Amino acid sequence: MEGILFPRGVVEGLEGLDAYRSRGGYDAVSRLGEFSPQDIIATVEASGLRGRGGAGFPTGRKLALTLECPETPHYVVMNGGEDEPGSHKDRVLMENLPHLLLDGIILAAYAVQAEKAYLYINHNYEAATGAVETALREAREAGYWGEDIAGSGFSLELVMVAAPSNYVAGEDTAALEVIEGKEPLPRQKPPFPVTEGLFGKPSLVNNVETLANIAPIVARGAEWFRSFGTAESPGTMIFSLGDEMERPGVYELPLGTPLRHLLEECGGGLKGGKPIKAILPGGPSSGFLLPDNLDLPLDHDALREAGSSIGCGVVKVLTEGDSVLDELMRIADFFAKESCGQCPACRMETNMLVALLKKVQQGEGNDALTEQFGKVIAFNKGKGFCSLINMPGPPIESAVRLFPEEFRGA
Numbered sequence: 001m002e003g004i005l006f007p008r009g010v011v012e013g014l015e016g017l018d019a020y021r022s023r024g025g026y027d028a029v030s031r032l033g034e035f036s037p038q039d040i041i042a043t044v045e046a047s048g049l050r051g052r053g054g055a056g057f058p059t060g061r062k063l064a065l066t067l068e069c070p071e072t073p074h075y076v077v078m079n080g081g082e083d084e085p086g087s088h089k090d091r092v093l094m095e096n097l098p099h100l101l102l103d104g105i106i107l108a109a110y111a112v113q114a115e116k117a118y119l120y121i122n123h124n125y126e127a128a129t130g131a132v133e134t135a136l137r138e139a140r141e142a143g144y145w146g147e148d149i150a151g152s153g154f155s156l157e158l159v160m161v162a163a164p165s166n167y168v169a170g171e172d173t174a175a176l177e178v179i180e181g182k183e184p185l186p187r188q189k190p191p192f193p194v195t196e197g198l199f200g201k202p203s204l205v206n207n208v209e210t211l212a213n214i215a216p217i218v219a220r221g222a223e224w225f226r227s228f229g230t231a232e233s234p235g236t237m238i239f240s241l242g243d244e245m246e247r248p249g250v251y252e253l254p255l256g257t258p259l260r261h262l263l264e265e266c267g268g269g270l271k272g273g274k275p276i277k278a279i280l281p282g283g284p285s286s287g288f289l290l291p292d293n294l295d296l297p298l299d300h301d302a303l304r305e306a307g308s309s310i311g312c313g314v315v316k317v318l319t320e321g322d323s324v325l326d327e328l329m330r331i332a333d334f335f336a337k338e339s340c341g342q343c344p345a346c347r348m349e350t351n352m353l354v355a356l357l358k359k360v361q362q363g364e365g366n367d368a369l370t371e372q373f374g375k376v377i378a379f380n381k382g383k384g385f386c387s388l389i390n391m392p393g394p395p396i397e398s399a400v401r402l403f404p405e406e407f408r409g410a
């Protein structure tokens with residue numbers, strides 16, 4: 001089979017059903033009866049695909065855990081909540097390549113033997129919602145979902161659900177609550193959604209970008225997927241660059257590509273050719289890197305070893321002259337506002353970090369105050385239902401290490 005399913009290349013507008021099919025789209029779905037659920041899971045496991053929603057959990061393992069749960073029915077949820085500041089990749093995928101997503105969702109649903117899949121999409125994403133709606137209609141008319149898909153005996157219903165636009169609504173169990181008609185409040189884990197998810201039943205929750213990788217992997221094989229990226233982080237990932245760059249936008253690159261390539265070749269460097277002061281390579285919950293880290297490969301392990309993380313690929317760059325402290329204040333404020341408030345430790349921690357940063361901003365910084373950050377973060381670590389409580393820590397602790405002068409009093 002020729003035709004490029006992946007990497008996605010330059011995205012040029014909405015891809016309709018015919019264009020998608022002409023490059024091999026829905027190939028596996030049209031022959032669904034030739035595959036067993038275990039065949040699909042084995043291929044995804046061999047591919048080494050890791051979740052693109054931030055945590056990097058092995059996708060094949062999640063599929064296997066869901067399939068093996070005896071409770072029925074099973075469900076699939078596409079997580080398109082995307083409220084991380086600066087992240088656009090899921091919107092771009094939904095707006096432009098909705099059939100690539102549906103293809104992956106149908107294969108994932110078959111793999112876990114789900115009878116219903118929910119497409120949970122940020123309610124501000126009007127164009128994305130429209131593109132997915134159209135694709136759903138086209139795919140149904142073509143017989144790719146509904147009753148007895150391609151004569152396989154497998155039937156699937158696909159339903160769209162609007163996601164509220166607050167950050168925590170993208171957390172997987174909060175998304176399940178919303179789909180059940182409740183407030184977006186994370187659940188205590190365990191149990192994890194794979195065993196007790198939607199309506200208490202085994203559920204596979206995956207990020208939009210993760211699901212966009214499934215169909216090409218099934219159609220082209222694990223080895224092909226592994227020809228991109230590194231051994232531990234195979235495939236490509238979509239990175240989002242912000243307005244501080246000459247060429248902001250989303251860029252799909254093989255994992256392991258040097259950070260320098262993303263910032264200089266793709267992003268064209270900082271606007272006006274300004275020098276870089278610091279980089280947050282994985283969004284507001286990642287640790288800061290310095291300009292001498294520019295040759296680091298963008299993959300899960302390399303960034304973790306450098307004291308940071310890849311998150312969902314939002315790369316933010318600070319210019320010489322920018323205040324790291326001001327950036328930390330924006331980040332801490334964000335997490336304090338977005339904390340849903342149901343876990344006292346999260347409420348307390350996020351507000352306390354804002355209060356401490358305010359003191360530093362007012363010139364009251366000293367060694368004792370700086371030490372407080374580490375203490376507050378360590379005390380609260382893991383004490384929430386979801387991992388929002390762990391998110392403000394890495395940028396603050398890395399800044400204390402790399403920019404100690406910004407924490408000293410006037």
Ligand SMILES: Cc1cc2nc3c(=O)[nH]c(=O)nc-3n(C[C@H](O)[C@H](O)[C@H](O)COP(=O)(O)O)c2cc1C
Pocket residue numbers: 050051052053054055056057079080081082083084167168169170171172173205206207208210211386387388
């Ligand atoms: C506060 C918070 C917000 C999150 N927001 C999103 C989101 O908008 N989209 C997403 O895919 N994952 C989000 N996640 C991660 C999900 O909980 C979950 O790990 C992810 O959907 C799993 O998909 P994956 O395995 O394909 O990465 C969020 C997590 C937390 C703690």
